[in-house]
Amino acid sequence: MDWPLLNPLLFQSGGCGCVKKKEKKVEEVVELNWRPDFRDRDSLPDIKTVRTSFFLSALAITIAVMSLIHVGFYEYTIYASGNKIEKSKAGVASRQGLHVKAIGMNNKFIDSERRIEEIYTFEKDQMVASDLILDVGRSLLPGMSLSSVEYNEHRTVLHGYVVASEETGFSPERVCGEAAERRYA
Numbered sequence: 001m002d003w004p005l006l007n008p009l010l011f012q013s014g015g016c017g018c019v020k021k022k023e024k025k026v027e028e029v030v031e032l033n034w035r036p037d038f039r040d041r042d043s044l045p046d047i048k049t050v051r052t053s054f055f056l057s058a059l060a061i062t063i064a065v066m067s068l069i070h071v072g073f074y075e076y077t078i079y080a081s082g083n084k085i086e087k088s089k090a091g092v093a094s095r096q097g098l099h100v101k102a103i104g105m106n107n108k109f110i111d112s113e114r115r116i117e118e119i120y121t122f123e124k125d126q127m128v129a130s131d132l133i134l135d136v137g138r139s140l141l142p143g144m145s146l147s148s149v150e151y152n153e154h155r156t157v158l159h160g161y162v163v164a165s166e167e168t169g170f171s172p173e174r175v176c177g178e179a180a181e182r183r184y185a
Helices: 008-012 052-094 096-125 129-139 172-184
Strands: 144-151 156-162
Touching (some): 052 096, 129 144
Antiparallel strands (some): 144 156
């Protein structure tokens, strides 16, 4: 049988193999209850688990970082807008020739439109020969008749007859004057 290794302290303690434990002096810490002056903060125990200064520091750092991000974002936006403006100006400068050409074409178009409108107005105001003959026919007095009508772009000449007697009271001068008044009125 193997003997276990023996502890040399075992034999020094005096005998029987029992080990006496050394008695340690334990100092008891006496905690006092609340003192009568509980308003004295220095004498009160520290029971805070997290310090308020930690939260204030964290809040200040968070606000500073958010402000930097905000300012940085707007600075980048301004920088990007400046680049877009420069690119747009370069694009406008490169298309300046096309712009001048388009303005010239627009002016030609406006002139053509003005001419077409003038022609349309001229044609609209032109008297149609059949309408002229009908209007003159309605305005003839009894005893008057047309023998021919000369119609060209500058003037219209009517040839006709007037049957007059002293009883009807027609005179050639009076008939021509009334016709001229109707024409220029």
